[in-house]
Amino acid sequence: SAAVRHGDTAQGVRRRMILDRPDVLLTTPESLESMLVSATIDPRALLSDVRAVVVDEVHAFAGDDRGWHLLAVLERLTRLTGRPLQRVGLSATVGNADDLLDWLQGSNRGRRPGRVLAPAASGGGVPEIALDYVGSVPNAATVIARLHPGEKRLVFADSRRTVEQLGVRLGELGVETYVSHSSLSVAERRRSEAAFAQGRDCVIVATSTLELGIDVGDLDRVLQVGAPTTVASLLQRLGRTGRRPGTSRNLTVLAAEDDALLRAAGLLLLWSQGYVEPISPPPHPAHIAAQQVLALALQERQIGRATWTDWLGGLALVPPAEADAVVDGLLGKGVLDQDSGLLFAGPEAERRYGRRHFMELMSVFTSDPQVTVLHGRTEVGTVDPMVLVAKVTGPRRLALAGRTWTVTHVDWTRRRAYVEPAEGAGMARWVGTAVPLGGRLVDAIRRVLLGAIPAGVILSGRASERLDGLRAERADQVDADRTVVLHADGETCWWTWAGGRANAVLHAALTTVDPQLGHPSRTYTNEHVALRVDATASEVGAALAKARARYGEDLAGAEPEITRRAVQDLKFGDLLPGGLAERTLAERLADHPGAVHAAALPRVERRTAG
Template identity: 55%
Template sequence: MTGVDRLHPGLVHHIVNTLGWADLRPLQAAAIEPILGGHDALLLAPTAGGKTEAAVFPALSAMADRDWSGISVLYLCPLRALLNNLHPRIAGYASWIGRTAGLWHGDTGATQRRRLRIARPDLLLTTPESLEAMLVSTLTDPRQLFADLRLVIVDEVHAFAGDDRGWHLLAVLERLSRLAGRRLQRIGLSATVGNPDQLLHWLQGANVGHRTGTVVAPDTPAGPVPQVDVTLDYVGSVDNAATVIAALHRGEKRLAFCDSRSQVEQLAFALRGRGVQTFVSHSSLAADERRQAEEAFAEARDCVIVATSTLELGVDVGDLDRVIQLDAPRTVASFLQRLGRTGRRPDTARNTLFLATKQDTLLKAAGLLTLWRDGYVEPVTPPPTPRHIVAQQLLALCLQEGRIGADIWPAWYGDLSLFDDTTPRIVDWLVATGHLDLDNGMLAIGPETERRYGRRHFMELLTVFAAAPEFTVLHGRQQIGSTDALALTIKVDGPRVIVLGGRTWKVTHVDWKRQRCYVEGTDLPGRSLWHGFLPPQSYELAQAQRRVLLGTQPDINHSHRAEQTLATLREDRASQVWDGGTVVQVVDDEHRWWTWAGRRANATLAASLPKAAVDGARLDDHMIRLRGDLTAPALRQLIDTVDTHGLPAPEIDGEAVTGLKFGEVLPADLATTTLAERAADGPAAHTVLASPFRWVTSL
């Protein structure tokens, strides 16, 4: 066996004799030297590429060889389900060298938490939110609990880095480093990303000047991706998709991805109505319901599990035969994660069947597959200017320490780019609004923070992601999951019936005060609704759809229906694309500028052009509505007046701040500025402004 000379002999023995491995995978062998050498590292491999073992085996070797004690290694995941899935496996590896692994997250009971405090495990699996809850808990002394911490493994690090949970993670790691009194080695695990070096640098956090960082990616292919079995079909509706799935691939285990909970429920209900053994997994199902479904699916054969992205991030649901995608995922990276769930058995190919339920989603899927065939993967870009997370961290640090110096935050967070020159103003604002008390130069939690976040032991303050309030759905004493208030208030004729877990439930009583909904089973048809919005498409994805309309055909299998529908789309939308640049389409009094630039770029363009050009704020991922009295020469003149070196951010309605978690504890102008800067795409807008446009009058 190669690459194991530096691993602990006890581990090597069990790798050979317990796992029966003749050799390590390339990633696992390549990761040993940098991790044992103390490097920060980013380990890249497709789904099922052995990333967990690549990080855990060297970490356990270091623990044994260097006689680390206490909680010396943290393993952080974005999902509780993934932690539940990984814990037995990692605990087994730890036991090979006489060590223990513990699990702590929001579903961990009080008794088990007490045991973990008393008998600290050597390796702790948790989430960043639970980690911060430990830091501020009155039941835990964080300086004692984390005194021996040495190394942190962050699984699915790309999922953190792409949103505010990543900034929160980095801030919590800096606080842990100060409590432990040493720099913590950081190991990130990720699927393929477009900017690995930048992602590693981001993960390293503050004061990285003297840290060594290594990207380990021996399995990452260069250039176009290898051949796999990918088929694009157009079915026109979710019910038709259920018919296709019920008829195809009988006897196989299939995982069907949908990008909304409502679509998951609609498809699962339709499949069960066609006699298909169907399981369901999404974030609004109760943890027990979700776990039982995933375990039953792992043991079954001729069945389908329908899920949102909850099953994208590495949760093991057994050996899959096929992945089915309704419509299209958000990104190429997400598609790669889903594609990687298949082809794990020898002599089987990775595969995905796309079933588009609308013409627009067929075009989006074709564009995404065009990018994939070109070898493109999106860069992971942390959201800019996370000032609201700064406010959250200042409050959380005061909770942790009781009192801190008014200017002590740089000592805790170093030069972490989370903080900028607006931080002193945020501190002043928190004091002025009563969120913090200032006494003799010391800050402490103020009455307004107690009032706003104090219930449930400040748990709302420790949760960075925003979630709309939902009603708990109960069948007797059994919790089925939760549903949006919209499903309970929208007008219906006859009994109110909701779909949850792929089954229909008649609502018998709603406890509005306690936000509980009581149900009983029924055969009546129903529906489920959740608030939500489609995330903006990127410039690259919008441009890929333009290329499809101009004739590009991704090198995959197309059904006859998909080919016919794409041909119809190209004919119907021919006046909206031009291979030389953008198009302004004039139909009656409507002027639509087809930029194919993505919603953020279009919002930036709308903010950059004078009011004389733009018709309100009506725009989407592909076009901007211009004023009906505009002429081609006038538009050219207005574009020429735009200062492309300093494009303004889009205008943001003050009410939109309610959608920014902790935006309410920022000065109003900083909150709206933060949102505006996140809604902008200056480089793509600059590209559009520099391109020619064609003026087309359609009949």
């Protein structure tokens, strides 16, 4: 027998699961942990017979904090069952499978054999990949409406706002359209996905929510508006097609702006060269250690201060010396109390995570406060509060679930907005966090600007023409073998093309040893480091020499500056003692090898008129 349990599973289904335990349980790490800490069920009775754990799309866990959370929960489950659990990870897009195997083994490492099974890919043939430049989101909708009529099309976009804009515009163009993203209600997403699965001549527009294999039936075409940030994500999207016998994988990328065109071309260049990013767990998960000791105190009702790490089976979330500091921080904030060396949940834990806030403790990601949108009694989804207070002329209209709504009332106390269907365009807005691009991708963009063309990719005339234009416009920023210190348009930048994390290290190193070298108000981007307007290449070289003398050749002590907002966005970061959250973030924002490589390249200085 099989059963499903997640945050939306009804209580009646959960009760039946306890009485009649399934042979196979499909669940999430968060729901598994909620079972471990539950005060209403006995987790040992429910989970004591577990023998194996299968992690689907394991790469999606390993690259962020959900991976550390998953490993910690698996170690606790191992201890609860009293036996080593077989761990199986599934992935179709990973560049370092051996490293991922080692990571997934956890406490089984050295105790049970592990191996990578990588059968040759079957069928599919050479994928059909095209890159087009359309210039705007409305133009992208027009192209999608005209491409492949009569076929099922899955369209990826990289923001909820773009998904909604496309959904509304495609509907206006007479295309049967559904949308799916994380701010829609579960019922709305399921309705869209089920309707699309049953349809034939239709489009579903989605964020990465549909990247990881959710079943929406047989697909004919996959399109991408904009560009993802990794080759692995590109491969996941490409892999949604070509599953039926006699069909091939296909992907059409529609770039709506210049940056997306360059990013897509860079990704496709890396793909054509066989590159897939290695998956690396984020370093120093001190905040996950704080979450785990509190979860263990809830699970066991009390846990030994000196022994809580034993439950993690050797999983070193923090160095031993920091484990005490983490506990001290929780005690100091009242989240934990202690008596005779035993830790238990304190009054602040009840205030933060009691009752309806309980699942907040199980999730390792921060989500901004949202307003629930209701049509009658039906939940449509959630929106950022700012969209409800922004100045408008006439009725306030929202774009949500691929439709336009007029806001009739906002209950700010209960954070609810009531809407009715409307015609015309509506506003769509959510707050997101920008992710620094990796050095390999940014360097690939540099190579595209130098003339590289991805093999095996069909470039439209519009894409080729715009790429040629960008190569001419940005020729002074790139060089085949050197980085560029460029004076242009009243600004001076060091174009390293090293990626956001490497440039964060370089900016920190330069401005620490020479505070006058940096720009007074700007810092760095994925492509460059901003400098004082009259800075020179020789000054950059001198500052790098001082930085090496201060930090060593590896620049290991040069740490990026961490903003207060970044600390606020680190879930459970506020549970850590002073400075530990900042150190965690500094390690995660830094690419020291990339910075060292960029610093070692020769530099050329250029000036442009104007």
